[in-house]
Amino acid sequence: MPLTMYTLSVPAFTRGFSALSGILDKAETFASQAGLPLAERFDARLAPDMLPLAGQIQRASDTSKNAIARLTTLDVPRFPDEERTFADLRERIAKTVAFLETVTPDDLDGSETREVTLSFPSFKTTLSGEDYLTKFVLPNFYFHVTTAYAILRHKGVPIGKADYIVGLG
Structure with a gap:
């Protein structure tokens, strides 16, 4: 199968969400087996200025x-950020x-040639669809998936690399 915008995006996203579901x-x-409050993991964050676990999943x-x-x-459906459990x-x-x-597909x-303009308070840029996907979207998506993993790992959840890299076989 040739490398396409579809193969670079949709399967990568669904694998990432599979990993998130598993962790x-x-x-x-x-938490249940250890008698620990689940809210402690739900509201956990790695640093005070970072989003908690729920925010990481919402951003992904x-x-x-x-x-x-x-x-x-x-x-595209819009989901309010109202998750509490x-x-x-x-x-x-x-x-x-x-x-x-x-x-x-x-x-x-x-x-890949479609122009995408991103506007943030600190900068504005226009990228080709290919650059947008490969230089912005995928790194951003994996940042949030990885951060969710890291929050749970930091809170003692026994997960490892195999839980993060799923669906490769």
Whole structure:
């Protein structure tokens, strides 16, 4: 299969969400078996100025959906950031994956040359769709997936690299 905007995005996002679902399951099991409050993991963050676990998963969800929105003409679902439980986070992941499963290779065909403009308070830039996906979206998505993993690992959840790198076989 040739490398396409679709193969670079949708399968990567769904694998990332599979990893997130798995580590959430392990976190919940760990807390339950150890008699620890689940909220301690849910609200955990690595640094005071970073988003907590829920925020990391919300941003991974938004990053993947917004990438599809910017690279296609598809209507993308919006989810309010109202998750308060691990079940809510799993539901957010499931809804995101369900949307991603509706995206076809044809939807992303030609998007590598589409212009995407990003505006932030500190800078504004316009990228080709390919540069947007490879230089902004994928690093941003994996940053949030990795940070969610790191938060749970830091809080004692017995997870390892194999839990992060899933679906390769």
